[in-house]
Amino acid sequence: MSSLRAFEAAARHASFARAAEELGLSAAAISAQIRKLETEMGVTLFHRGHRAVSLTEQGEAYAHRVIDAFAMLDPTDTLATSVEPRVTIELDAEFCRQWLLPRLTPEVLNDMGVHLNLRTHTGTPRSLPSETDIALLWGAMDFQGYKRSTFLRPKVFAVASPTLNASSLTEAAHHRLLHERDDTWWRALFDAASIPYPNRARHLTFHRCDLPIEAAAQGLGAAVGDDISAERYLAERRLIRLPGPILESRDYHMLVKRGHATGPMPRLVAWLKSEARAFETQVQKLLPG
Numbered sequence: 001m002s003s004l005r006a007f008e009a010a011a012r013h014a015s016f017a018r019a020a021e022e023l024g025l026s027a028a029a030i031s032a033q034i035r036k037l038e039t040e041m042g043v044t045l046f047h048r049g050h051r052a053v054s055l056t057e058q059g060e061a062y063a064h065r066v067i068d069a070f071a072m073l074d075p076t077d078t079l080a081t082s083v084e085p086r087v088t089i090e091l092d093a094e095f096c097r098q099w100l101l102p103r104l105t106p107e108v109l110n111d112m113g114v115h116l117n118l119r120t121h122t123g124t125p126r127s128l129p130s131e132t133d134i135a136l137l138w139g140a141m142d143f144q145g146y147k148r149s150t151f152l153r154p155k156v157f158a159v160a161s162p163t164l165n166a167s168s169l170t171e172a173a174h175h176r177l178l179h180e181r182d183d184t185w186w187r188a189l190f191d192a193a194s195i196p197y198p199n200r201a202r203h204l205t206f207h208r209c210d211l212p213i214e215a216a217a218q219g220l221g222a223a224v225g226d227d228i229s230a231e232r233y234l235a236e237r238r239l240i241r242l243p244g245p246i247l248e249s250r251d252y253h254m255l256v257k258r259g260h261a262t263g264p265m266p267r268l269v270a271w272l273k274s275e276a277r278a279f280e281t282q283v284q285k286l287l288p289g
Contacts, residue, residue, distance in 0.1 A: 006033035007045065008070050011063035016053060061131045064088075064117070084115040085264050090128055091136040093120035094210050095252070099152075099228050100136075103275050112271070114264045128255070133265060134272070135255040146255040152228070152276050154249040155283065158189055158242040159213070159230055160222040169244045173198035176221030178212040179205060185224040185247070192245035213239070227283045234286040241287055 009019035010030055020027045038045050045059035055063055068086065091100065096118055109116065119129060128135055128143050135146065142148055158172060166172045169190060177186050183203065190197045204221055206212050213230050216223035217238045225239075226249055233239040256269055 003033045003037040003040075004066060005070070006030045007037055008063070008066045010034060010046070010053070011055060011059070012067060014052075014054060057129055061129055064131055084113055086115045086117055086131075087112075087133045087264060087268055088117040088119055088129070088131045089134045089136065090119045090121065090125070090132045092138060093122055094208065095136065095138070095228065096120050098210060098231070099279070102232070108271070112264060112268055114268065133257050134269065136252055136272075137255065138252050139250045140253055141255075143255060146257055148253050148255045150251050151254040151272075152252040152279065154226040154228055154252065155287065156185055156189075156224060156226050156247040156249050157287070158186075158222055158244055159216055159225050159233070159239040160242055161217055161219045162237065162240050163219050164216075164222065166222055166242065169193055169195055169242060172222035172242055173201045176202045176204045178215050178221045178223035179203070180209045180212055180224075181205065181207060188247055189224065189245055192247060227279075227287065231279070231283070231286070235282075246287065 005023065006019060006025070006029075009022050010016050013019050013022070016027045016030045016034075019025075020030045023030070034045060041062075043058045043062075044056050045062060046053045047056055064086065089100075100118075104116075117131075119132065124139065124141075125135075125137070128146070135143075136151060140148070158169060160166045160172060160175075164175060166175055177183060177198075179186055182205070187197050202221075204212075204215060206215070209226075210229050212223040213225045213233060215221065216225070217233050222242065227234075230239055230241075234241065254269070254272065256265070
């Protein structure tokens with residue numbers, strides 16, 4: 001218990017020195033207790049720098065459990081019996097901001113009755129942190145211990161501000177072509193429309209998928225977007241879809257940790273699936289023709 005208490009205090013403070021002050025020990029004693037715990041567990045819980053320490057991935061996962069456990073055992077905490085269960089969702093940072101956050105309301109969170117822990121990443125994750133209960137990932141990836149299902153099927157198309165004076169792909173080529181990283185999707189759209197690609201077109205390139213959409217809404221050019229990133233702009237009429245092909249991108253998939261048939265997980269999973277179905281219905285209204 002002394003090692004666990006030392007770890008719990010150090011994890012909360014992200015400091016051996018501040019944990020030592022709280023527990024009335026020396027920083028060396030805190031370090032020794034945590035070393036003992038690491039030896040017993042066979043894992044490294046902290047990265048140790050010259051002037052600072054930080055939790056490793058395994059340390060962070062273990063800290064959530066230990067901190068919650070100590071909070072529930074605290075006899076002075078009258079709220080301990082009503083601590084909400086923690087559910088961790090792993091997802092891309094831009095997807096979290098564009099799709100999930102607009103759908104979360106205080107009422108939704110209260111109905112769920114969970115302490116929602118949103119872990120975000122950029123790029124494609126090679127593994128899932130051990131505390132992950134649900135993952136919403138772009139692309140079909142399988143991880144041991146999780147059941148995967150299709151979540152959303154993004155649609156890709158060209159958009160522009162209503163003020164840009166572009167009503168077709170051909171007219172869009174007279175303005176800047178806005179896109180992420182390279183012009184692969186623009187070439188695919190022109191090819192699908194059987195229109196020669198404008199190799200002399202001007203470009204503005206970003207390295208985040210949401211920024212071309214924002215730039216298009218500001219009238220900087222025409223963009224290739226998808227229904228997830230463009231949903232709000234289309235609904236507010238800050239963007240319109242240019243006539244032309246609608247292509248399909250890789251699907252988003254939901255991965256749910258096995259063994260959660262009871263508790264808050266089924267309710268949260270059902271809500272996510274319901275929101276995904278409602279989103280696809282709404283997209284059909286926003287993308288006529």
